[in-house]
Amino acid sequence: MEIKESESKGIWILTLNGVMDAHTSPNIKTKLEAGIASGKTKIIVDMKDVSYLSSAGAGALLAGLTASRKKTGELRLCSFQAGVKDAFDVMGFSKAFKVFTDLDKALDGF
Amino acid sequence: MREINFQFPNKLSELANVRQKINEFIGTEIDSLIINRIILSVDEAVSNIIEHGFPDSKESYISLNVQLDKDKIIFILEDEGIAFNPLDAKPVDMDEHLELGEDGGVGIHIVQKIMHVEYERTLSKNRLTLTKNLTEEI
Numbered sequence: 001m002e003i004k005e006s007e008s009k010g011i012w013i014l015t016l017n018g019v020m021d022a023h024t025s026p027n028i029k030t031k032l033e034a035g036i037a038s039g040k041t042k043i044i045v046d047m048k049d050v051s052y053l054s055s056a057g058a059g060a061l062l063a064g065l066t067a068s069r070k071k072t073g074e075l076r077l078c079s080f081q082a083g084v085k086d087a088f089d090v091m092g093f094s095k096a097f098k099v100f101t102d103l104d105k106a107l108d109g110f
Numbered sequence: 111m112r113e114i115n116f117q118f119p120n121k122l123s124e125l126a127n128v129r130q131k132i133n134e135f136i137g138t139e140i141d142s143l144i145i146n147r148i149i150l151s152v153d154e155a156v157s158n159i160i161e162h163g164f165p166d167s168k169e170s171y172i173s174l175n176v177q178l179d180k181d182k183i184i185f186i187l188e189d190e191g192i193a194f195n196p197l198d199a200k201p202v203d204m205d206e207h208l209e210l211g212e213d214g215g216v217g218i219h220i221v222q223k224i225m226h227v228e229y230e231r232t233l234s235k236n237r238l239t240l241t242k243n244l245t246e247e248i
Contacts, residue, residue, distance in 0.1 A: 022157035023122035029213060035189075052129070054153050055220055059213035066211025083146045090147055091220050096208040 001027050002049075011110055012041060013039040013103070017049035020057025028057070032075075041073025044106045048079035058093040062108035074098070078106035113177045120160050120170045121187070128174065129153055135176055136183070140244060148242055151224040152185050154217040155196075155238060163191020163236065185225075185240040194236060195229045196221065 001024040002017040012035055018024060035043070046063060047053075065075040078100040080088065088094055100106035116134050118124045129149050137146055154172075160223060175186040202219035221227060225240040 019126060021125045021153060022161065023125050054157065055216045056157065062208065062211050063213040067117060083143065085144060086143055087150050091202040
């Protein structure tokens with residue numbers, strides 16, 4: 001799992017590349033926890049290069065969402081691949097998140 | 111009917127290999143969306159065995175038999191971890207889970223949502239059988 005970071009108008013953008021399973025997802029969870037603890041509470045996770053997602057990956061994102069909201073922030077998701085979005089929906093995680101089709105839309109009004 | 115058998119170490123780093131082997135075995139015989147969901151369910155089951163079946167971190171092997179027929183696919187997982195019947199696990203209320211926002215604890219719930227699950231403890235092994243009827247709506 002590769003994690004690229006950038007910042008735009010005070011929003012922390014994480015672009016993930018690879019698979020998010022029980023082996024790789026602890027990395028993203030740790031990254032989110034550290035960022036949120038340091039005050040980066042407005043977050044967009046760009047999923048365009050994520051080719052696989054299991055409940056461990058979705059759980060890491062959910063933990064990030066919960067931690068950011070506790071600090072009055074938010075975690076948005078964007079640019080899902082179709083198969084990954086289907087897994088996210090089937091697992092029942094979609095309704096907890098604001099999901100956008102691309103990064104510009106996720107940035108809009110944040 | 112076609113089938114494959116293989117074994118893999120009880121390490122989470124093996125998950126990607128397991129998914130790839132299943133994917134290659136199934137090929138293009140099943141709709142890709144359905145394959146994705148089936149592989150997700152097997153990945154969740156294997157992750158659960160590795161994360162919870164070996165509290166002493168003992169090195170072990172998990173065996174997987176996959177049988178593909180015209181109308182169904184069957185996965186039989188056998189491990190030498192502690193006895194664990196996933197059918198005894200408390201049902202997950204997803205709304206409550208999302209509200210609490212905690213990581214983990216929904217893997218078995220997802221397996222049961224996608225597959226028909228049977229569990230058997232034989233001698234020192236757990237045997238988990240996951241079946242998908244390919245003629246039914248997923």
